[in-house]
Amino acid sequence: MQKHADFAEFTLIEPSADVSTARHGWRAKCLQRLIRLDLPVPPTVALPCDSVRAIAAGQMPDTGKLMALFGSDSLVSIRPSPENPAWGGPGTVLNVGMNAERHAALTETHGAEAADALYLRFVQAFALHVARLDPDMFSAPPGHGALQAALAAYEAETDEPFPQDSARQLAEVLRSMARAWEGTTARLLRAAKGAPTEAALGLVVQGMVQAIGPGLSGSGTIQFVDGVTGAPQITGRFRGQEQGPRADGSISEETLYLVADPRGPALEDVAPELFAELLRHGRACRERLREEMQIEFALENGAIKVIDAVRVQRSSRAAVRIAVAMANDGIISREDALLRVEPRALSDLLHFQVDPRQPRDKVGRGIAASPGAATGKIVFTAAAAQASAARDEPCILVRRETAPEDIRGMHASVAVLTERGGMTSHAAVIARGLGLPAIVGASDIRLNGRERTLTGPDGRVFREGDTLTVDGTTGEVLAGSPAMLEPALDDGFRTLLRWADNVRDIGIRANADTPDDARTARMFEAEGIGLCRTEHMFFDEDRLTVMREMIFADTGEDRRVALERLLPMQRADFIALFDIMAGLPVCIRLFDPPLHEFLPHDREGMRELAEALDRPLSEVTRRVEALTEFNPMLGMRGVRLGITVPEIYDMQTRAIFEATVEASRRGAAVVPEIMIPLVSAKREVEIVKTRTDAVAAAVRNETGADFDYRLGVMVETPRAALRAGEIAQHSAFLSFGTNDLTQMTYGLSRDDAGRFMGSYVSQGVYREDPFHMLDEDGVGELLLIGAKRGRETRPDLTVSICGEHGGNPESISFCRAAGFDYVSCSPYRVPVARLAAAHFALLDRARPQNTAGNRR
DSSP states (O other): OOEEOSSOOOEEOOTTSOOOHHHHOHHHHHHHHHHHTTOOOOOEEEEOHHHHHHHHTTEEOOHHHHHHTTOTTOOEEEEEEESSGGGOOSOOEEEETOOHHHHHHHHHHHOHHHHHHHHHHHHHHHHHHTSOOOGGGGOOOSOTTHHHHHHHHHHHHHSSOOOOOHHHHHHHHHHHHHHHHHSHHHHHHHHHTTOOTTOOEEEEEEEOOOOOBSSSOEEEEEEEEOTTTOOEEEEEEEEEEEEOSSTTOOEEEEEEBSSOBTTBOBHHHHOHHHHHHHHHHHHHHHHHSOSOEEEEEEEETTEEEEEEEEEOOOOHHHHHHHHHHHHHTTSSOHHHHHHTSOGGGGHHHHSOEEOTTSOOOEEEEOEEEEOOEEEEEEESSHHHHHHHHHTTOOEEEEESSOOGGGHHHHHHOSEEEESSOOTTSHHHHHHHHHTOOEEEOOTTSEEETTTTEEEOTTSOEEETTOEEEEETTTTEEEESOOOEEOOOOSHHHHHHHHHHHHHOOSEEEEEOOSHHHHHHHHHTTOSSEEEEEGGGGGOSHHHHHHHHHHHHOSSHHHHHHHHHHHHHHHHHHHHHHHHHHTTSOEEEEOOOSOGGGGSOOSHHHHHHHHHHHTOOHHHHHHHHHHHOOSSGGGSSOTHHHHHHSHHHHHHHHHHHHHHHHHHHHHSSOOOOEEEEOSOOSHHHHHHHHHHHHHHHHHHHHHHOOOOOOEEEEEEOSHHHHHTHHHHGGGOSEEEEOHHHHHHHHHTOOTTTTHHHHHHHHHTTSSSSOTTTSOOTTTHHHHHHHHHHHHHHHOTTOEEEEOSGGGGOHHHHHHHHHTTOSEEEEOGGGHHHHHHHHHHHHHHHHHOTTOOOTTOO
């Protein structure tokens, strides 16, 4: 005997009914809002989540009483209503209550064909989704004898006739949907969409609108903005169905355009008054629900019924345009508009994107390391990329992994694809800085450098010169040239970021190594340069030769002679940066990488170097081998190189100070910030500071100009964070380089960890890839310790981060709470950081009781 629940089983949705998203789900609440707007919604009943759980456990509501709310001869539909629409749910079941008696009545009023089609669709849905019968037995299209065959097949498979009692039908459908929601497969799918483990389901029972009749009838959807661009545009569909005057009562079907269109008839032409009513409903939703909605509607003999309304699905560019437009129209506030746009979504607006409406021929997949999409001919060497660029042919640089000598090839390419690497690998970091789409760690493709081929997981082989597309937003490698959407740096984008700047309370700088990077940073309104990696200036061909001469010099004097040739080049670089930034702060990191990165590693390269230096090949080979280290990233690099080969830092600081004098004479006064990399001891700072002060004094004497500068430390070692109190005695600022700090804290190689990181995250060893998402518990604690101890020594100490984490919204939240002065990130991540900072400021204002940690 059927058990009945003893609580409030269901609620008729009326304007004053007690309906909430938490108890009844998003669809039930949305329908109540539509009813409150006086939209013509059919009678609707909401089953709360508690009732659905009880149904799954075998406690059924009084379905006879429920069906009575709709009338004795009504049909109903059942739709899922979880708390969040993104969580999905079981499929909608239509025409519940259909039986032989109603079939006969519909045959009289709507014709045999219409009645048969409605009954058949219900029998098929019931057989598949409720009785769980073989789909092959219930897939026949409507036609002569199809209904009778389906009814007979149901009886043969279940040993009983198709149920005729509408209350029983409803009970079976409700039980099936409730249990489907609780199933293992459904739980896994919800978890993949971010739903909590115990996410609940509500259900909505709604009176059916039979969109078939003697007058204008049919069903459709309408929305008032384009979901891809966000531009005002009426889109949707309407499928008209009309019972014809023919003796057999057959149905004629016609798909109409919504608005007047030369390609065919439109609802606007056929029924202008109904079309105008739909426009009014759309305006009401926009103005009073404060959202752009897609309306599902049905027409029955010329009368409109609104079945449902959902938030318009939208791309990132559409989200920005819609939010700004609604704020400008006074429907929402500027603060609300800011919060409606996900910060990471802005990355999609800065680059070309593959049009989501187009098919995708996927070749392989990797880590989406730098957003945007680009199409080009694949090349396998930096030299081939440069040659392709010289021919004005867009190319994609494909490498097993990139090295510093590949930078020129990356500059010449429109995208980068590597077989190895992670989010902070060389290819990923440089590509983000250049604004190039990049995929790294594409381990399902195989590269053959000798034959210059790329083989996809499906066996397809692509050779040098073949065309591929790199989608750095999704991490997919595509064959051919799919249609693209252009960047959307329009008025809406700029307006939203201006609003963000008005509310954020942490500075946003850019990592910029070249004048082009600096111009990009200014375009995105960065508040200065937080990290200029000077070593990237040495890889141009004319400078690389001089750099190698310096490396091969036998004495300090010989090194100085070679470096004097680099001095004017560095000075010109810094003048350009200072001019572009026009008085904004510029933080220049002194030389960091190990010297071996500037030397060739293959025999052919060594032979060419021997010729260039006019030295024996054996000598070149010995010197290269002598500079080789087992673990160069923990060897003689950074400040260690600056102390043991001090001529390098002397040349760089002189170039900085001479550029400061020149740029200050031409424009705003410049106060350069000089950053010492890889510090681990106070004495290192003292030694570099002493030499830097001496160079500054010499330049002041030579030029007769006075200037200031700020000396600081890049905190990349755990020891520097722990000893920040004594290091701060000689430092005006501490900037945490979280890439290397994460690497050293974890004991992980940021270039190789991608090989196993996916397995570690999937098994819960790490919650996230620590190179992609700042580890607040471990690395974050070092940041807090370093900032606290540094400021205890020097209260006016400027504290920031300049690693790749600086552009992550989660990292910005952490830095705000810790009282950091600014974050610095790749130029193309500056807009994301500006909006994320505004989000956190607004959320803090909305929670005044939440004191934000150590914020100053």
